[in-house]
Amino acid sequence: MRASLERYFKFTEHQATWRMEMLAGLTTFITMAYIIFVNPAILSQTGMPLAAVTTSTCLCAAFGSILMGALANYPLALAPGMGLNAYFTYTVVKGMGVSWQTALGAVFLSGIIFLLLTFGGIRQRLVAAIPHQLHAAVAGGIGLFIAFIGLVNSGIIVRSAATTVTLGDLHQHAPQLAVFGILLIAILQAYKVKASMLIGVLGTLAVGILFHQVKYQPSTFNPLAIRATFMHLDIRGALKMNALEIIFVFLFVDLFDNIGTLVAVTERAGLISEDHTIPRLDKIFFADATATVVGSLAGTSTVTSYIESSAGVAAGGRTGVTAITTGILFLLAIFIAPVVGAIPDFATAPALILVGALMVAGAARIDWDDPCIAIPSFLTLITIPLTYSIATGLSFGLISFAVLELATGRGRRQHWMLYLLALIFLSRFIYLHAS
Template sequence: MTSDSAPDAGGDTGWLARQFKLAERGTTARTETLAGATTFLTMAYIILVNPVILGQAGMPVAAVAAATCLAAAIGSILMGLFANVPIALAPGMGINAYFTFTVVLQMGVPWPVALACVFLSGVAFLVLTLTGARQLIIAVMPPSLLAAVAGGIGLFLGFIGLKEAGLVVANPATFVALGDLTAPGPALALLGLAIIAVLSAWKVRAAILIGIVATSIVAALTGQVSASTQPYSLTAIADTAFKLDFAGVFGLSGQQGLGLIEILFVFLFVDLFDNVGTLVAVTKRAKLMDAAGNIPGLNRILTVDAVAAMAGAVAGTSTVTSYVESAAGVQAGGRTGLTALVTGLLFLAAMLVAPYAGLVPLAAAAPALIVVGALMLAPLAEVDWDDALTAIPAFLTVILIPLTFSIANGLAFGLVAHALLKLGRGQASAKDWFLFTLGALFVARFVWMSAA
């Protein structure tokens, strides 16, 4: 153990040491504070990217930026105080794209109704956590399919980033084609992508944030920024806070009605499994797992995640979830909830400059989507591509999520394929009843959509 991570008997004997069990976990308040700042810098790009994505759903950009900061602050602070783990939360990448491009723009659901769906999915998550039913859902999903969903969402983000940057455009003959790289937007996006890629290669913690800011400055200098802002106006959040339309959720019928059930399921599913995957990765790196591979205080962690999702919806943003970037803070020495608390407080302070998010053009935010999408492909290494039972469902999931602009479609194809291959291979048993029930429901969904 290095001297930097060793308990400081002289300085860490007060409330912080007792509350976060600093000595027990072999850390200090100084180390935890630095780790919290590291986590914040690593994930602060969400303050700029999330408003750009949700803004395309018709939501006020400044309000979304403030809501993003507030939701991340609430979730991270609660995670630190209630669960005492070094995991920070913020609106999730991928699920925010689903919110905008699938739910609002493709399905035509107004954003206040979509926010209500996010809140209800948080309630469902909380119920599943408190009743222990989440274990049934997790158990039915093979690890390879979970990895495929993560990879598919990564491609989804990358595809959206390429599209918004103008690097990929529609083509009547081939569906997609390469855009005009000499046009201002694509050229600016390529510059941002190069900056982020080089900084990431040098392992700079705030690579994405620095890339977005640098590209935005270049955009401003070249006349590509026209947005106006109201600096330091904390009242901006009023444009999205408490705008949830529950009447719209229960008042829609027909195709939209079934669609809303699907929306709730996807919001819940992505939050649940993204959270579990993050927990495993971060707690394992922080050496917080017990000898049996279990995560101590799992119920508390998932409860906070559910509450954070509901709080985020009330504030005016898409689903809030645990961030894998928390691993950066763990790498810097974070071992307790004090790391998450510091990250949350920094997000709270960031609300003062949140309105500046309106100065970030699409071409500056798009490279962040591409890079984050690339990083989300890492779980695909866990798929056994030599075994058709795992490879085919995984491939269908990965390829159909971006090509149909729907997480639900990719998940449905993957799960149905997994169920059919398991049945055809003679490996089905009575304990797989829930798997086949979900598969049957997805098949019924496709039949209904075809007939509608």
């Protein structure tokens, strides 16, 4: 049985071990466990019961991650997407006055459309249309992005009215502990310790507990509370109100954020083929779309791939066992959510920061001597963190790449879908400005 599983997940090909894959899955879970509490906090503002959304968040993250690992054999973990949950709450429900039941209906419809696009091969063609020269730039930009998130979450970087951002107060315990965690992980990585990320997070947490910086407030909730949201979506209402705009945004943001995450994680893990294609792409997209459909039925916003998966990849994860491990931990988190909530930002931030550093290393592969590649790559690198959006950074890079290809007479060497994609991205900026 064990040997069969190792053949199925291609352990030999990826030089994987059960210990390494499970540690990687645990590392991914720890870095994205915040979603168990952040997602319900956002969606509950629509009137959805907090306990129900907490349970549905864990269930959908478990289902999506396990499906991704078992079907596509990738170390990609899934959960309700940040940004999409904010759009669901603040724009659709609060801004447009749409009920949360109808909004869930719109999420369901977007998931069905995703499935149709996947079966038609359209999503796969969109990924193939993104120039492989930009893959390293997307990975590097997302590396800067998650490093910036870690620096902000830890208090090392704070807002500034004069300079936008500035150095935080290093006399505070949170940034001090985060700096300790960064140094601990860096030293472990220098000694090539495989579990450096996990040891760093748990070591920082232990020091935080020692100095009374971890606040633990036990609470209880009934997992059966999911009955308050399960199958409460209103598909007919979404169709009646002509929710095309809402569905389009769910589709658009999830599609291109997912592409960016997918390219970044597979690039970092060395899972992209020599011809610059991503193997089993149809299975990846099927798992993602199915998770969104199941999420809408359970009672949560769009489910998508998480960039925190790169933390597990950095810890050595290369197969679907990593994602399955993460999924199982999300399932267990339904019953131990109060314990998971004890992991503070200062403990997980160092992992995000140093995973970001590892991902930026790929920028060395960019041909900086060719302006037609260097400029789009730079725009991608810089705009992803500064706009807080993977989709926006990818938009800048792809549009500029397409313009330069046409302007230099090299347009015919690219697939026509590249230019269609550039027009779609351009229309997104026009739409955003107009709205």
